[in-house]
Amino acid sequence: MFSRTFALTWIAYSGYYLCRKNFSVLMPYLKTEQGFSSEQLAHVLFLYSIAYAVGQFAAGHLADRVGARLVVFCGALVSAACSALTGTPFPLTVAQGVNGLAQATGWPSVLKLARDWFPTANLGVIMSWWGTHLVVGGFIATNLAAKVSEGGWRRGAWIPSLILAGIGILFGILARDRRADSPHTHSSAGPLAITRPLAAIACMYFFVKMTRYAFLFWLPLYMTEHLSYSPVHAGYASSAFELVGFGGVLAAGYLSERATGGARYPVAAAMMVGLGVLCVLYPMVSRLGVAANIVAIALMGALTFGPDTLMAGVGTQEAAVPGTTARAAGFVNGIGSAGQVVSPYLVAGVSTHYGWEALFFALSVAALLGSAALATQWLHASNWERRGHAQS
Numbered sequence: 368m369f370s371r372t373f374a375l376t377w378i379a380y381s382g383y384y385l386c387r388k389n390f391s392v393l394m395p396y397l398k399t400e401q402g403f404s405s406e407q408l409a410h411v412l413f414l415y416s417i418a419y420a421v422g423q424f425a426a427g428h429l430a431d432r433v434g435a436r437l438v439v440f441c442g443a444l445v446s447a448a449c450s451a452l453t454g455t456p457f458p459l460t461v462a463q464g465v466n467g468l469a470q471a472t473g474w475p476s477v478l479k480l481a482r483d484w485f486p487t488a489n490l491g492v493i494m495s496w497w498g499t500h501l502v503v504g505g506f507i508a509t510n511l512a513a514k515v516s517e518g519g520w521r522r523g524a525w526i527p528s529l530i531l532a533g534i535g536i537l538f539g540i541l542a543r544d545r546r547a548d549s550p551h552t553h554s555s556a557g558p559l560a561i562t563r564p565l566a567a568i569a570c571m572y573f574f575v576k577m578t579r580y581a582f583l584f585w586l587p588l589y590m591t592e593h594l595s596y597s598p599v600h601a602g603y604a605s606s607a608f609e610l611v612g613f614g615g616v617l618a619a620g621y622l623s624e625r626a627t628g629g630a631r632y633p634v635a636a637a638m639m640v641g642l643g644v645l646c647v648l649y650p651m652v653s654r655l656g657v658a659a660n661i662v663a664i665a666l667m668g669a670l671t672f673g674p675d676t677l678m679a680g681v682g683t684q685e686a687a688v689p690g691t692t693a694r695a696a697g698f699v700n701g702i703g704s705a706g707q708v709v710s711p712y713l714v715a716g717v718s719t720h721y722g723w724e725a726l727f728f729a730l731s732v733a734a735l736l737g738s739a740a741l742a743t744q745w746l747h748a749s750n751w752e753r754r755g756h757a758q759s
Contacts, residue, residue, distance in 0.1 A: 368543065372484040375542050376477040377497055379439055381504030382534035383473040385527035386450035386466065388505050389512035390415075393453055396520035401454065411460050413708070415467040420704035422471025427559075427697020434544040435476035435693060442472025443535025451528035454521045474679075474700050479693035482684045483545040491629060491681055495620020498676035502613045506606075559694040564686035567632075567744045568678045572703035574737035575639070575675050578646075578730050580710040582608055582667060585718075593723050594653060594660070607661050608668035615669030619677040631682045632741045635674035639738035642670035646731035650724045678741070679703070 390412075397403045430438045449466035453459065485493055508527065516523035561569075586608065590601035615638070623634040645667055653660040679699055687695035717726045 369484055369486060371541065372480055372543075373493075373497060375538055376480050377500045379443065379534055379538045379542075380473050380477050381500040381507065382443065382531045383446065383470055384504035384508035385511065385531045386446045387470055388508035389450065389523050389527045390453070390463065392509060392512040392516060393520065393523050396516070396523075397454070397459075400520060403459070409711075411463050414460055415463040416704065416708045418464045418467030419471050420701050420708060422468040423475065423697040423701035423704060424694075425468075425697075426472040427475035427694035427701075429472070430476040430479050430693035430697075431691060435479045436539060436542040436544050438472045438476045439542070440535050440539035442469045442476070443531055443538065445469035447528040447532040447535065450531070451525045453524035471697075471700075475693040475697040478680065478684065478696040480542065480544070481680075482687075482692040489624060490684075491620045491624030491631065491677075493620075494681040494684075495617050495624075495676065498616050498620070498680045499613055501676055502609050502616060502672060506609050559691050559698060560688045561698065562686060562688065564632075564744050565683070565695055565698065567740045568682055568686055569699045569702040570740040571635070571639070571674070571737040572679060572699050573706035574733040574740075575671065575678075575706070576703040577706035577710045577713065578642070578733050578737075579671050579675060580707045581714050581726075581730055582664075582671065584711070585714045586664065589718075589723055590653075590660075600657075604657070604661050604664060607665040608671075610668070611665035612668035612672035615671070615673035616676045618669065619673035620681070623677060623681075630745070631677055631685070632745050635678050635682065636738040636741040636745075638670045638674045639734045639741070642667060642674075643731040643734035643738065645670065646727045646734060649727050674737075674741075 394408055397408060398405070426438060426442070446466050446469035449462045449469060452462040481494065481497060485497075512523040512527060515526045582605075586605040587601040590596040590604060594601075596604065619634055619638060623629065623631045627633055645663065649663050649667065652663045679696070683696050683699050684692060713729065714726060717729050
C-alpha cells in the first residue's frame, strides 16, 4: 500500500498545479482577448490567495474528520470545474475564489495519507523524494498550459482541467484511508494542539513562502529592469530557481536523515541562513554576467525549496499530535500562505520606494527570521520527534 499511496499522492498534488499555475499563463490572454486590466487581475489573484490561505484550515479539519480520499476527490473536481470556467461569461473572481478553496484541499489531505501509510524508517529521504511534486508539478503545469495555449488560449484552461478531473477520479477509486481502528491511525477527536515545534514551523513557513513567491514572480522583472535582459532571456534564467530547487528538496531530506540522525530543524535552519546570506550578495553577483547570475538563482532555489519541503512535509508530520496531521498541515500551510499574500506588496513597496537592493536585503531578513524560528526548537525537537516515532 505504501507504493500505491506514494504514487497516487505524488500524482494528485502535482495535478493540483495544473489548475493553479495555468492562470499565470492565461493572464496575458485575459488582458488582450477579454479586456481585463492589470488591476482587475491583481484583485482576482488576491482573492484566490486569501481563499487558499483560509481554506487550508477547513480542509485540514475535513481530511481528519471524513477522510483524505474524499476531500482530494471533491477538491480536484471542483478546482477543475473552476479552471475550465476561465474565459467564459462566468465571473472570473467567483471562479478563482472557489478555486482557491478547492486547491486548499490538496496539501493537508496528501500529507495525512503520507503520515498514515509511509514507513517511519528513513522517512526524511522518502519524504524528500515525495516532496519533489512541489517543483515538478509547477514546472509541468506552466509548460503544459503554455504549449496547449498555442492552439487557442482557452485550451490552457480546459485541457489542464480535464487532466486534473481524471486524476481526481483515479484518486477517488484507488486511494485508501487508514481505518479508524488501525494501530497506525490515531483518533482525530479534539481540537488541534498547536505545539511549540508546530508553531515554530508555521512561523518559518510564513517567511519561506513570502520569499519563494517573491523569487518566482519577480525575478524576471528584476532582470529586465535592472540587468537589461530581454523578457525571454529573463524567463529562461529565472527557471533555474525551480529546476535546481528539485536538488535542494532531495539534499534537505538526505542531510536530515543521514547526516543529523533525523534532526530536521538544524538542516532547515542552516539552509535558510545560507539563503539569507545569498540574498544580500545576489545584487552584486547578478551583475557579474549571465553564468554567475544563473548559478546564484539556482542556489537560491535549492536553499528555498529545501527547507520549504522538509518542514512542511516530514517536519510537520513529526511535530503534529497523532491524529491531527491534516489539521496541522492546514495550519502550517495556512500561515505560510499568508506570507504568500503579503509577498507582492512587500516586493512592490520596497523595490519601488527603496530599490531592488533594499528588497533583497528585506528578503534576507525574512530568511534569517525563519531560521531563527526553527533554531528555537533544536533541542526540544529531537526529543519530540523520538516520541512521535515511538507513537507511530
